Amino acid sequence: MVVDPASAPVCLKYKAYKRMVGYAIRYANNHLEQKKWKEVYGILVGSVEKETKVIVKDAIPMIVGDRAGVKYENKTYVDMAQIDASVYERSIQDKKNDFIIGWWHTHPGFAFFFSDVDKITHLGYQSPNPFGVALIFDHCEKNQESLGVAALRLKKPERGIFSTHQIVKLDYDLDIKTINQKIEKAIGNIQKNMGKILKELKYIQNVLFEDGFKSLQKNYGLSLIPKKDSTVLDENEQEIEDIDNSYIWDPESFKKSYQIPKFREKIEIQIKNYQEILKNLLKAQESAKFNANKSKFKKKLKNMLKKPNELYNKITNEFIKKIDIISPYFDYLDTDERKIIEKYEENMEKYHSILTKLNKKAELNLKA
Template sequence: MKLQKEKEDNFLSDTNDMIEISKRDSYIQKYGIDPAITPVYLSYNAYKRIVGYAMRYGSNDLPQKTWREVYGILIGSIKENKEVTVKDAIPVMVGDRAYVEYRSKHYVDTAQFNTAIYERAIQDNKEDFFVGWWHTHPGIGFIFSPRDIETQLFYQGVNPYAIALVFDHCQKESKSYYLGIAGIRLKNPDRGMFATYSNSIELKFEHTMEKMVKNVDKVVKLIDKNMKDVLSEIKYIDEILRKRYLAQLQRNFGLIMVLKRDIKITDDEIEAENEDYYLYEWDPDIDKKIYRIPKFRERIEKELKKYEANLSELNAEKSDPEFRKKKAKYKKKIKEMLAKPTEWYTKIMNDFTKRIEIISPFFDFLDTDERKIIEHFEERISEYSKVLDDLKSRSEFNL
């Protein structure tokens, strides 16, 4: 039995080696090098963002019981199929003590990142894209959990060069991992969840390791000193500027399109045709039918159309003195109607600008949820501004 067991073990070992060698050979033939062992060049910018965000949730200055893992994505390129360059590391989310749960909204955010990176790459004539992901193991070290293997399978399955960078602040300035970071890849991703991994992928750095650590330590100190204020400003933007001031501006002087009441979406086309308050979900004009113009904007739009019609008639008859007189009168009337919303909008934007001045130096160390609060406010206030500017432009009556 013992001899038979040894033979079985040897057979399984040989078979595993054959599978691994076969996979490696196919990659070598296709890419000219085994992607699983391709070295990685890590920029200081990417390292700074990883450490800066990671140490908000895991550092020697925090109680160990409060340490939490964080997750992000890596942006870069592949140099001649021989080296992965990591140019940026975007923080995405914070998880629990031992894992990060990727929620559905983060898949949407990641897809938006991918689109933005692609568009920027075309604009700048670069070849940047997702080259992997990064996460932290505070006090755990450079290992892969089953969840990590699953995540790496996703990245490496699409891109055989994809790298996982793992940061553990407890390893920082150690002899083996001076930067506290390691590169990990699956050796044999074709085996799925049974894949083995290497945590000793060669890492190259933009500066000397000592300089990388020294510089990032200065950044971390600034983050520790200012992050509480930064988060307070983000909360102010969400709770005060967006939910109170901008909402009040929209209620009193509505310019942004608003949802119609009593509208229901259905996938039944016949039902949508027979009932006025039902809309067919595949209707190409559904957005136009769901939203309506606020009453304040509707009133201004009516005035503008009426004045434009009056001026067009005067202009057609070439009554220049009368035309100029009427034009000045109408222009003043619209300006008066827009005076209050313009004043409120200006105050809100001035307040927002003050908050952003505090947040801006630390924007790179915010995660998706924190950035989204700022971006959402910017989108809403921008919508309001565009309509306001359009109405002002039309009030010039340059027919």
């Protein structure tokens, strides 16, 4: 059976619906003044089944806008690219055909249609993929008989914004009554707990990252800093990850492009000096002196690394506690909120990688 992609039906999985609604109701709901309602935007992940039907399996929140529109930012596009790559990797790993199948946004109080701006956005999905679909959620349209969501496509995408839109058939993996019962419970939990979740995110940003990690890097710095921006942390630090992780210590080469933290330089020099002394003792076959010096040097190095290890563990344990609280509601966080966690994790993982290698080098296990 040949199906026109522009009118192909859509099946919305409950997981995707819950994530979409869970984010949407944070910014427009019946308990919030109408003048404070805001539109939100996200992307859809799913697959095309036998070239006849679209299955929407996930609806990832991206960004919040104003009362009648959403403005994209550079980091939103970066986040989309990262999501696209991770979806592709998972598809290969799980042997599925999932990809970014479309987008979703909200029309609080406006019902279901495409504005000209919506058409332009949708062309970015339907032009490369004729099955590309848009879901629109309006909590005002939600009731016992309706889930308040519609699936839309452009009838003739080749006409661009001059094309009319059409609402296509939308099915669900559960019956509407069951979904409504489940979603009301989920909405209640989100509205009850989201304030606390946002406080925990703020704690990660301000206390664990700004105060904790930056203090750790300032006093016991390990990560190399690009000279073009010698602040404690920079978005471009990711560029030097391979240098740090390869762990070939070449300070003269690094100094051309990077600022080497004083603590890192000091302990690297100390380790190198101790290694040279121990190598000479090995060559001279002075085993008693070798063992005595090795024990003494190890103690000094471990003492130098004691504080950064303690601080790292303290900050990490605090972070784990916060993530345990946040994780049940992670699905309802947007790009900016997810980036708070990602930025912390990326920088702490990099620091930990170098610290682990220093701890290992501090054992002074030389080959005879």
